[in-house]
Amino acid sequence: MLALTIHEVLRLLLRSGAGVQIIRASDESLPLFLGNGLLIQWLLCTSLCLIQIAIGWSAQWAFPEHDIFALVALMALTYLAFPAVSTRVFLLQRSNRMGLFSLISSACIIVENVTIAVALYFDAHMMAVVIAKWCFALLWLACFSFVPCLSHKLSYHKDTFRLLLKSSSQLAISEILRSLRINMDTFIAARLLTPELFGIYSFAKSAGIGLAMSISQAYTSALYPFICRRALQNNSDHNSQKLIFITTFAVSSIFMIQALAVPVYVPILFSSQWQSSFDTTSLLCLVAVSSVWVDTYTTVLRSEAQYKRDCHFCVFALVVSLLSVAIVMPSSPVQLAVTLLGGSIVWLLFPLADITSRYLQPDPA
Structure with missing residues (x-):
């Protein structure tokens, strides 16, 4: 639970990327937002991966009775699977095709839960959680790779990048505070x-x-x-x-x-x-x-x-x-x-x- 909570606190930061701006962007500014947004998503997910590994390593001082480094570090690597299809996900939401989005999301969640059960059956113990998270990430990547979207590629435009980075930074602060508000009780319970x-x-x-x-x-x-x-x-x-x-x-x-x-x-x-x-x-x-x-x-x-x-x-x-x-x-x-x-x-x-x-x-x- 402690390892999962650390992962969930940081995972919610994925919502602080360029998605909010891409979904609400005008049709004229959308092409620039997509290319620069993709760059921001790669920077965000790579940073989250490194931060979570560092937190997992330092958790041994905050929670000395819980050895969670391997769990936290291995789950952190799943972030690297999301940027490749992130803008496809945002465009799907922008077009309000929530039926398809919900179908893929539900399928990934079901596979994740079934994977935990199967892994536990084969004595994977706590690593069952890591295996399930990786199955979720890979299935998410595979499913959204086949979703058609507006053609775009990684790009950098100074003004657009600064605009997206500014809003993403503000959203990142909000998301980390929101995530702590949702999950702080687990950290407090672990201590008290x-x-x-x-x-x-x-x-x-x-x-x-x-x-x-x-x-x-x-x-x-x-x-x-x-x-x-x-x-x-x-x-x-x-x-x-x-x-x-x-x-x-x-x-x-x-x-x-x-x-x-x-x-x-x-x-x-x-x-x-x-x-x-x-x-x-x-x-x-x-x-x-x-x-x-x-x-x-x-x-x-x-x-x-x-x-x-x-x-x-x-x-x-x-x-x-x-x-x-x-x-x-x-x-x-x-x-x-x-x-x-x-x-x-x-x-x-x-x-x-x-x-x-x-x-x-x-x-x-």
């Missing part, structure tokens, strides 16, 4: 809880918020190109805002239902030894309710190119979460989950205040 309690908390997070975050990320991934497409067609109106609100409410309702259903589905899917995780799992599902609302808010900010505002919110949410944990100093999985839930409610104050201030502003007309 005993190994047994850390295992219970890790299970609760996987059984509860793991599914919730997958749904939330799928929703926001589809939402961003939808908003950008409407904006390019000058079709960004009140109906779009209403549709976004209704859809977000529906997605968050799934997590509330999941929180209530935890005592039902966990005993069916898992052995009785995990019953002590029921309360923690339910509470983490409620944390996901706040997460989907704030992630929708930041997605809208990005569609409006308000990258600094996005970064400000990410700082606010992370500081709130860290302060709440520092004040409470939880000593059990349930206490940690309650603390995170309280912090997640406070997150909502930022978008609420921002949206309220917009409506209170006088109409320029």
